[in-house]
Amino acid sequence: xxxxxxxxxxxxxxxxxxxxxxxxxxxxxxxxxxxxxxxxxxxxxxxxxxxxxxxxxxxxxxxxxxxxxxxxxxxxxxxxxxxxxxxxxxxxxxxxxxxxxxxxxxxxxxxxxxxxxxxxxxxxxxxxxxxxxxxxxxxxxxxxxxxxxxxxxxxxxxxxxxxxxxxxxxxxxxxxxxxxxxxxxxxxxxxxxxxxxxxxxxxxxxxxxxxxxxxxxxxxxxxxxxxxxxxxxxxxxxxxxxxxxxxxxxxxxxxxxxxxxxxxxxxxxxxxxxxxxxxxxxxxxxxxxxxxxxxxxxxxxxxxxxxxxxxxxxxxxxxxxxxxxxxxxxxxxxxxxxxxxxxxxxxxxxxxxxxxxxxxx
Amino acid sequence: xxxxxxxxxxxxxxxxxxxxxxxxxxxxxxxxxxxxxxxxxxxxxxxxxxxxxxxxxxxxxxxxxxxxxxxxxxxxxxxxxxxxxxxxxxxxxxxxxxxxxxxxxxxxxxxxxxxxxxxxxxxxxxxxxxxxxxxxxxxxxxxxxxxxxxxxxxxxxxxxxxxxxxxxxxxxxxxxxxxxxxxxxxxxxxxxxxxxxxxxxxxxxxxxxxxxxxxxxxxxxxxxxxxxxxxxxxxxxxxxxxxxxxxxxxxxxxxxxxxxxxxxxxxxxxxxxxxxxxxxxxxxxxxxxxxxxxxxxxxxxxxxxxxxxxxxxxxxxxxxxxxxxxxxxxxxxxxxxxxxxxxxxxxxxxxxxxxxxxxxx
Ligand SMILES: NC(=O)c1ccc[n+]([C@@H]2O[C@H](COP(=O)([O-])OP(=O)(O)OC[C@H]3O[C@@H](n4cnc5c(N)ncnc54)[C@H](OP(=O)(O)O)[C@@H]3O)[C@@H](O)[C@H]2O)c1
Ligand SMILES: NC(=O)c1ccc[n+]([C@@H]2O[C@H](COP(=O)([O-])OP(=O)(O)OC[C@H]3O[C@@H](n4cnc5c(N)ncnc54)[C@H](OP(=O)(O)O)[C@@H]3O)[C@@H](O)[C@H]2O)c1
Numbered sequence: 001x002x003x004x005x006x007x008x009x010x011x012x013x014x015x016x017x018x019x020x021x022x023x024x025x026x027x028x029x030x031x032x033x034x035x036x037x038x039x040x041x042x043x044x045x046x047x048x049x050x051x052x053x054x055x056x057x058x059x060x061x062x063x064x065x066x067x068x069x070x071x072x073x074x075x076x077x078x079x080x081x082x083x084x085x086x087x088x089x090x091x092x093x094x095x096x097x098x099x100x101x102x103x104x105x106x107x108x109x110x111x112x113x114x115x116x117x118x119x120x121x122x123x124x125x126x127x128x129x130x131x132x133x134x135x136x137x138x139x140x141x142x143x144x145x146x147x148x149x150x151x152x153x154x155x156x157x158x159x160x161x162x163x164x165x166x167x168x169x170x171x172x173x174x175x176x177x178x179x180x181x182x183x184x185x186x187x188x189x190x191x192x193x194x195x196x197x198x199x200x201x202x203x204x205x206x207x208x209x210x211x212x213x214x215x216x217x218x219x220x221x222x223x224x225x226x227x228x229x230x231x232x233x234x235x236x237x238x239x240x241x242x243x244x245x246x247x248x249x250x251x252x253x254x255x256x257x258x259x260x261x262x263x264x265x266x267x268x269x270x271x272x273x274x275x276x277x278x279x280x281x282x283x284x285x286x287x288x289x290x291x292x293x294x295x296x297x298x299x300x301x302x303x304x305x306x307x308x309x310x311x312x313x314x315x316x317x318x319x320x321x322x323x324x325x326x327x328x329x330x331x332x333x334x335x336x337x338x339x340x341x342x343x344x345x346x347x348x349x350x351x352x353x354x355x356x357x358x359x360x361x
Numbered sequence: 362x363x364x365x366x367x368x369x370x371x372x373x374x375x376x377x378x379x380x381x382x383x384x385x386x387x388x389x390x391x392x393x394x395x396x397x398x399x400x401x402x403x404x405x406x407x408x409x410x411x412x413x414x415x416x417x418x419x420x421x422x423x424x425x426x427x428x429x430x431x432x433x434x435x436x437x438x439x440x441x442x443x444x445x446x447x448x449x450x451x452x453x454x455x456x457x458x459x460x461x462x463x464x465x466x467x468x469x470x471x472x473x474x475x476x477x478x479x480x481x482x483x484x485x486x487x488x489x490x491x492x493x494x495x496x497x498x499x500x501x502x503x504x505x506x507x508x509x510x511x512x513x514x515x516x517x518x519x520x521x522x523x524x525x526x527x528x529x530x531x532x533x534x535x536x537x538x539x540x541x542x543x544x545x546x547x548x549x550x551x552x553x554x555x556x557x558x559x560x561x562x563x564x565x566x567x568x569x570x571x572x573x574x575x576x577x578x579x580x581x582x583x584x585x586x587x588x589x590x591x592x593x594x595x596x597x598x599x600x601x602x603x604x605x606x607x608x609x610x611x612x613x614x615x616x617x618x619x620x621x622x623x624x625x626x627x628x629x630x631x632x633x634x635x636x637x638x639x640x641x642x643x644x645x646x647x648x649x650x651x652x653x654x655x656x657x658x659x660x661x662x663x664x665x666x667x668x669x670x671x672x673x674x675x676x677x678x679x680x681x682x683x684x685x686x687x688x689x690x691x692x693x694x695x696x697x698x699x700x701x702x703x704x705x706x707x708x709x710x711x712x713x714x715x716x717x718x719x720x721x722x
Binding site for chain 1: 520522524526544545547548549552554555556557558559560571572573576577578579580581585588589590591598611612613615617619620621622623626628630639656658659661663664665666667668669670671672678679680681682683684685686689691693
């Protein structure tokens, strides 16, 4: 494929957004409209149900086409923001047609022939893609990994013990609707002193959750795997190891859903090969690309989901050195799970590929 | 003092409840009305503002008297459910009058001459009280320490790394009112995609918190101490060490407030001297006094604040053995911060003292 047209001018690559009508796809169209425009044609693809629908991207109306082999004709980069099984079937089709597939689903993340990329941490890994597919990590891992990568580069990471405070939009629209409905149901009711009061007040609709999520926290996200671990907890472990290139990294996660709409938070106990200082950690975090240091609790400055939602970076605060271990830091980290946690990171990976294809960076 | 009256019959000890009109005091009167009745007279004490008010305990109306030296005349055990400075001044006065003071405030917890007692863990410590004062731990420590004590007895605890999900009633009535008002303000509004949307929706009233608490989590509880730690985080460390009698125990806490009314939750990474198994941990937790094991995630069984509120025990679920360390367990723990976290534990300590005084147990 050549990136100069017949007249010799550089041709901008063609991008396909598969799943353009979904929750992540919708955020993606907004992000593509905001960022430095590296794309020629942007083709929007969804299920046959959405074919013919018009969506706005870069200020223009674009008609959605149905997913098919032909839809990838002439496509250089194809983003997949669709369910796992749709990615599993169609990303290889796009790759066979010559596109680089950038997949937001869980279908290929742990495939040893598919790189798992966070551009601030391991952009180089995107170049080695034997299947023509690059994976985007899950949102919980993505909400902390940029900050961890920066600290790892300086101190050498040896262990992560994390607890999550995960937003309901990580469960898609159904999660958001469930929290909103439950909040509407409990607002104004008197409760809080008897077991079951909250269950009664929220009514029957638990949505995607195994317990009420309004006025509650739920220590279960994803599905149950071996030995009592959830899929979400294992993703944090396995994906952190793969992104950082540390297959033996000690990683323990406990994932808890909280009544927040968007932006995941995590407490992190991070242990390093080398001794740490808060001053040095501050220096690293305040200069690392994609990270905002927000750490002045004396002035009430630390990140919270309410202040981080809608922004691109990973926010870090409450940085402390462990009192028992000069090699360990405690941190509180927030990231918008729909932006860096999904669409933004995919857009960044696609841009890395575009730069490689066109020789421009 | 003798506990037989002139006719030789056993006399039941006299209890004073100082702060009977407060949030903890109110829960206390309920608890005293439910438990095995070991008390003779129960005297209710508060500020002069409340003198003459009548409150119900054990089904009877009792008139509140103003705090004074005379109010402790003939009192055997005096509970203090009042602000720190009131306890600091008046618990020694009660002790000087011959009463054993059981203090729920933070005034004496780290005093080396005052035992810090959780009856399931260190009831014996209540007997050695050179100042005549016994302290009750803070609610965050109390929400997990009974379970940790049971596991420590079997495996030998060496490290705790905990993250809290703390309820607003830990900040008293002001915390509860703030969350309710903010929930009423945000219910029905559209928000969640721009920084500041939640701040605007909740209006100006942040109450005792440095950020909105509805649709948010706030990684700051208590006041700021040295090196970026909060008072709440240091209490978890210092009080856990003292209760368990392990002055060198490694303890790290990150305390986060969540939009839950009552019941604190914690994720716990607990490391032990000896190798652990989930089966053995289950056995210990299912038989330990004051602990309920609730750990069958395949059936949706794990504790959440909504199901634990209003109950007495410490609930434990999501028990896993660390994949990196055969000596470490991961747990999710819930406890009602107004019951075991405050009034219940104080009532239990007072009963331990009553049994000692009367020779009955
Ligand atoms: N939500 C998050 O925080 C998050 C974070 C990271 C990753 N992800 C992942 O991103 C992916 C998309 O998630 P989402 O929340 O955006 O899902 P969603 O809102 O349900 O959107 C699904 C999209 O896939 C399309 N689609 C479904 N079945 C299709 C088919 N058979 N053929 C063609 N298109 C099909 C839908 O098109 P129609 O509208 O035509 O049905 C829609 O555009 C998932 O793999 C998810 O796990 C989500
Ligand atoms: N809330 C919790 O989860 C929790 C948990 C553990 C421990 N604690 C501790 O328990 C204590 C009480 O907390 P709370 O939430 O119940 O407080 P609260 O609702 O403000 O009640 C304070 C009580 O103290 C009395 N009081 C105040 N000043 C007094 C004075 N100068 N002389 C005599 N009585 C006075 C008040 O009597 P009037 O009504 O007459 O003013 C009232 O009975 C505090 O030390 C708190 O830190 C609270």
